Amino acid sequence: MKCLVTGAAGFIGAHLCRALLERGDEVVGLDCFTDYYPRAIKERAVADLRDWADWRLVEADLNQVDLPPLLGGVEVVFHLAAQPGVRASWGQRFETYVDNNIRATQRLLEAVKEFASGVRLVFAGSSSVYGNAPEFPTSEDVCPRPVSPYGVTKLAGEHLMGLYHANFALKTVSLRYFTVFGPGQRPDMAFHRFIKAALTGDTIRIFGDGRQSRDFTYVGDIVQATLAAAKAPEEGTVGQAFNVGGGNRMTVNDVLAVLAEVIGRRPRLEYQGVVKGDVRDTEADISRARSRLGYSPGTGMVDGLRAEAAWIEDVILK
Ligand code: NAD
Numbered sequence: 505m506k507c508l509v510t511g512a513a514g515f516i517g518a519h520l521c522r523a524l525l526e527r528g529d530e531v532v533g534l535d536c537f538t539d540y541y542p543r544a545i546k547e548r549a550v551a552d553l554r555d556w557a558d559w560r561l562v563e564a565d566l567n568q569v570d571l572p573p574l575l576g577g578v579e580v581v582f583h584l585a586a587q588p589g590v591r592a593s594w595g596q597r598f599e600t601y602v603d604n605n606i607r608a609t610q611r612l613l614e615a616v617k618e619f620a621s622g623v624r625l626v627f628a629g630s631s632s633v634y635g636n637a638p639e640f641p642t643s644e645d646v647c648p649r650p651v652s653p654y655g656v657t658k659l660a661g662e663h664l665m666g667l668y669h670a671n672f673a674l675k676t677v678s679l680r681y682f683t684v685f686g687p688g689q690r691p692d693m694a695f696h697r698f699i700k701a702a703l704t705g706d707t708i709r710i711f712g713d714g715r716q717s718r719d720f721t722y723v724g725d726i727v728q729a730t731l732a733a734a735k736a737p738e739e740g741t742v743g744q745a746f747n748v749g750g751g752n753r754m755t756v757n758d759v760l761a762v763l764a765e766v767i768g769r770r771p772r773l774e775y776q777g778v779v780k781g782d783v784r785d786t787e788a789d790i791s792r793a794r795s796r797l798g799y800s801p802g803t804g805m806v807d808g809l810r811a812e813a814a815w816i817e818d819v820i821l822k
C-alpha cells in the first residue's frame with residue numbers, strides 16, 4: 505500500500521513511517537523541517553529510513569507544495585504535520601499555528617477532495633481540544649473547550665475533517681493523541697527536559713505544584729492506533745474522532761519519582777508558576793478506540809521512560 509505521511513520527520517511521524525516501511529508499505533514522507541526545534545534531531549529521526557527502497561522524503565511546506573503529484577496512487581494519508589506545543593501558542597507565534605494547523609489542513613483537504621477523494625485520511629488531533637474537561641476519564645462525547653490557542657487550532661483541524669467528511673464524503677478519521685512520550689520526544693516536552701536535566705545534573709523546572717496529571721501515552725501505542733485507524737472498517741470509523749490515551753495517568757510529581765528510580769539519581773527540582781494554556785488534568789476514555797479500532801495500549805511508564813532515557817543518552821547527549 506502507498507501512503508503519504510505529513511510531518512514525517514517529526515517525533516511521531518518518524519516512528520509512524522518506520523512502522524509503515526517495516527510492514528512493507530511504500531511511504532512518501534512530507535516535511536518542511538520547521539525551526540521549532542533543531543533540524544538535526546529531525547534529520548537523525550529519519551536517517552535510517554534511507555535504507556528502504558520504498559521510502560521517499562519530500563522537503564516542502566504543505567502550504568506551498570504541489571499536492572496532486574504527491575497523492576498519485578496513495579491509499580492512505582496520515583496528516584501529522586502541525587505546529588505543536590500548548591504553552592508557546594500565545595502572541596505573535598499564533599500565526600504559525602494558524603498557518604500549519606488550520607490553513608495547511610484545509611489545503612490538504614481540498615487537494616484530497618479534488619484528486620484523491622477515495623483515500624483514508626487519518627488526522628493527528630489532540631487531547632488539548634478538551635481543555636479542563638468536566639469529567640474523567642473523558643469520552644469523545646464531552647464538548648471540547650480548549651484553553652490554549654494551540655488547542656483551538658487543533659479543534660479547527662478536526663472540525664475541518666468533519667466538514668469534508670459530511671459534505672464531500674471524504675474518509676476522514678481524527679485521533680486525539682494524549683501527551684506522547686518515548687524515544688524521539690520533542691525537546692520542548694516535559695520528559696525530554698526532565699531526563700536531560702537528570703542526566704546532566706541540571707535543575708528540573710516544574711510548572712505549577714506538580715500535582716497536575718496527564719494520561720501519558722507511549723509513542724509505540726500511538727503508532728498502533730494510527731495504523732489501526734487506516735485499516736478499520738469504514739462503518740463507525742470514518743467521520744469520527746477517537747481518544748488515544750496510554751492508561752498511564754500520573755501526576756508530574758509521581759513521574760519524577762519514577763524517573764529518579766529509572767535513572768538512579770534524584771535531580772534538583774524548582775517549582776515555578778503555572779503557564780497559561782496548560783490544562784490541569786487529562787485522562788482518556790479509550791473504550792471507543794478499543795471497540796472500533798482494536799486499540800490496546802501496551803507500554804507502561806517505567807519501560808517507556810527507560811526507552812526515552814536511553815535515546816536521550818545515545819542521541820541527544822552524544
Ligand atoms: P513534531 O513537531 O515533532 O512534528 C511535526 C512535524 O510537522 C515537524 O517535523 C514539522 O517540521 C512538520 N511541519 C509543520 N508544519 C508543516 C508544514 N506546513 N508543511 C510540512 N511540514 C510541516 O510534533 P509531534 O509531537 O511529532 O506531533 C505530531 C502531530 O501529533 C501534530 O499534529 C501534533 O499536533 C499531534 N499531537 C502531538 C502530541 C504529542 O504529545 N507529541 C499530542 C497530541 C497531538
Ligand code: UGA
Binds near residue numbers: 683756
Ligand atoms: C503535549 C504536547 O506538547 C502537545 O503538542 C499535545 O497536543 C498535547 O500533549 C496533547 O496531549 O494534546 P503537554 O501535555 O503540555 O502537551 O505535554 P508536556 O510538554 O510533556 O507537559 C506535561 C506536563 O509537564 C504539563 O503539565 C507541563 O506543564 C509540565 N511541564 C512541562 C513542566 O512542569 N516542566 C517542563 O519543563 C515542561
